[in-house]
Amino acid sequence: METTPQSPADEKPLVFLAQPLFPEFAAALAGRYRFVLAAATSAEARVLLVPGLAPVTAQQLGRLPALELVAGTSVGVDHVDLDTCRSRGLIVTNAGPAFAVDSADYAVGLVVAVLRRVAAVDAYVRRGRWAADGDYPLATKVSGKRVGIVGLGNIGSRVARRLAAFGCAVSYHSRSPKPASPYTFVPALLDLAAGSDVLVLSCALTDETKHMVNREVMEALGKDGVLINVGRGGLVDEPELVRCLREGALGGAGLDVYENEPAVPPELFDMDNVVLSDHRAVITPESIRGALEVVTANLDAFFSGRPLVSPVQL
DSSP states (O other), rough: OOOOOOOOSOOOOEEEEEOOOOOOHHHHTTTTTTEEOOOSSSSSSOEEEEEEEOOBBBEEEEEOOOOEEEESSSSOTBOOOOOHHHHTTTTOOOOOOHHHHHHHHHHHHHHHHHTTTHHHHHHHHTTTTHHHHHOOOOOOOOOEEEEEEESHHHHHHHHHHHHHHHTOOEEEESSSSOTOOOOOSSSSSHHHTOOOOOEEEEEEETTTTOBBBEEEEHHHOOOTOOEOOOSOOGOOHHHHHHHHHHHHHOEEEESOOOOTTTTTOOTTTTTTTTEEEOOTTOOOOOHHHHHHHHHHHHHHHHHHHHOOSSSOOO
């Protein structure tokens, strides 16, 4: 799709908002663009900026007949009606490059925390049980584990490099092999799980990947296996996850995302082999600044007719 520069030159480009901007974004972008909340029909809006995970529906897109670009500020874009974007030839961008490093760091942190029972030991010591009951039971090592990564994109590839430095044997599953990757491609998710001690989810949520990690996959991962999810909660069948953990069919889990956030299955709260966090893997002050740079670069590129920085393949 071709884009043409905004005119007149002294008029700030118009950008519609799916919801109000974050304070950091508003302060940085206020002098560059004219922002209008997308609460009504607009015949002139060419860009829709989507702060956070605000839903973008077909109905909302239908009120913007001149729309060309849906600019996201997040990694995933499952909150956007991609079918409608595809059918209309709209461009969609995300801010994935800004969040990849912090997400990968966090994923590795969850791997370590679950395998070494860091959170459980911390709680044990704080409750005074070390002095009263003796040492907490030993937990398994991280180095040398077989790690399967689902989605070898910006985040997954960084997780792979970090865990390879631990001496882990890394393999991956994705839509297609990555010819430049030094890691082993496994075409079937079930086979990846069966051959892994740790399964890390870092792929996008789509119709094809929803509940891809079902009971069969978790049972293949096994009673000593660990599931790490920094992708999207909907990748996992949560009720089956709870059952597998409760029954001992799965060894542990590190979860940063959930299917119906902010709701978390309460059965997980008392499980020592589970580490929970509140969808924060991607967010640090540094990543927010990085996301702002990516979003600004995409908007500037669009309005000047240059190639976009982070287009999403639809």
